[in-house]
Structures are given as C-alpha cells and as structure tokens.
Amino acid sequence: MQNPITLRDIENLKKLAKQAKALHPGLSHAQRLNLMAQHHLQARSYHEVRKWIARSLEQHYERKDSGVVYCKLCRFSFVPGVAEDSTTHEKRHLNFEDALFSLGALPAAHATREQRKREAHNLIHSAPSAGEELAGVEQLVNAWYDRSLESAIGNGDWKKHPSLAEYAAMIVPTVEAWLRQSRVLYLSKYGCNRGVIPEGQTTWVQPEG
Numbered sequence: 001m002q003n004p005i006t007l008r009d010i011e012n013l014k015k016l017a018k019q020a021k022a023l024h025p026g027l028s029h030a031q032r033l034n035l036m037a038q039h040h041l042q043a044r045s046y047h048e049v050r051k052w053i054a055r056s057l058e059q060h061y062e063r064k065d066s067g068v069v070y071c072k073l074c075r076f077s078f079v080p081g082v083a084e085d086s087t088t089h090e091k092r093h094l095n096f097e098d099a100l101f102s103l104g105a106l107p108a109a110h111a112t113r114e115q116r117k118r119e120a121h122n123l124i125h126s127a128p129s130a131g132e133e134l135a136g137v138e139q140l141v142n143a144w145y146d147r148s149l150e151s152a153i154g155n156g157d158w159k160k161h162p163s164l165a166e167y168a169a170m171i172v173p174t175v176e177a178w179l180r181q182s183r184v185l186y187l188s189k190y191g192c193n194r195g196v197i198p199e200g201q202t203t204w205v206q207p208e209g
C-alpha cells in the first residue's frame with residue numbers, strides 16, 4: 001500500500017472492529033481487527049498496518065542522542081522503544097494530524113515563534129507611531145497565539161480554542177504593558193475580554209465544566 005497511512009486510519013479500524021462485534025460474535029477483537037485491516041486497507045493483517053504506520057511516522061523523526069527521536073510534526077521528543085513513550089507520542093501525534101487536516105496548517109513551531117517575538121519587540125521599542133507600535137504588538141500576540149494553539153492541539157482541546165481575534169481580546173491583561181501608544185487603536189480593533197486569560201499568561205486553557 002503506497003498511500004500514506006495515518007493514525008486516524010488506525011483509530012477508524014479500531015472503531016470498525018468494535019462495531020463488527022455484532023456481525024462476527026465468534027471472533028476476538030484481534031481477529032476482527034485483522035478482518036477490518038483486510039477489508040478496508042487491503043492489508044494482510046492489523047500487524048501489517050502497524051508496520052505501515054511505524055514507517056509513515058518515521059518520516060517525521062529526527063534522531064537525537066541515546067535513542068531519543070524528535071517528531072517534527074507534533075514537536076515531541078521521546079524514545080520509540082519505550083511503550084509508554086510511544087503511546088504518549090501517538091496520542092499527541094493523532095491530535096496534530098487531526099488539527100492539520102481541519103485547519104489546513106499547524107501553528108508556527110518554537111524557533112519561528114521566538115524569531116517573530118524578537119522582531120516584534122524590536123518593532124515595539126523603536127515604533128515612531130501608534131500604528132507601528134500596533135503592528136509590533138500584533139506580531140507579538142500572533143506568536144503567543146501560535147504557542148497557545150499548539151498547546152491546545154497537544155491536549156486535544158484545539159476545536160474550542162478561540163480565534164486569533166477572540167484571543168487578541170482575551171490577552172489584553174497581559175498585552176497591556178506593551179500598549180504605550182497604541183492602546184486606543186488596539187482596544188477599538190479587538191475589544192477587551194477580561195477574566196479568561198489571567199495577566200502574565202499567554203496560554204488559553206479550556207474552562208472547566
């Protein structure tokens with residue numbers, strides 16, 4: 001099978017195997033998994049599908065020292081030989097796969113965000129006008145937003161994550177310190193939504209309940 005296989009395919013197989021219980025009550029879950037792998041992915045067995053997925057995931061890995069790999073898609077370091085690590089990675093990777101599929105792109109990764117933040121601070125500190133300060137502040141908020149969204153994707157909460165404009169209103173308690181000339185511009189453009197993201201924080205957290 002040449003098509004890239006995803007962790008979502010594995011989740012679908014598990015679901016189908018569960019649903020097939022009524023139709024094949026005499027088969028074990030493992031046997032039903034094999035049957036679904038044969039029917040839906042033209043694989044010889046579920047084991048073969050697992051081999052495909054391992055190969056497909058490896059394309060995202062960067063080898064580090066002492067058996068550690070870094071997955072570039074879900075930005076996660078782990079030891080593939082450790083079952084617990086692999087399970088944690090697969091859960092996280094599935095969230096990133098789903099988010100990429102839905103959003104069309106993933107938020108900028110750490111290095112890009114840090115670069116954008118440095119540029120934003122330069123812009124803000126040397127801004128000759130309110131408009132230029134606002135542009136710097138917006139770039140800063142953008143970098144924070146990507147960090148916040150990345151964190152929500154990792155937790156599986158990203159579908160409820162606010163949009164950039166909503167986030168810009170929620171981040172007012174933290175971003176205020178940077179709004180020396182452009183406070184009025186910022187507030188009239190984004191408004192202010194206090195009480196969601198506390199002062200000093202930049203990560204949106206799924207409210208309880």
Ligand SMILES: [Zn+2]
Pocket residue numbers: 060071072073074075076089092093
């Ligand atoms: Zn990954």
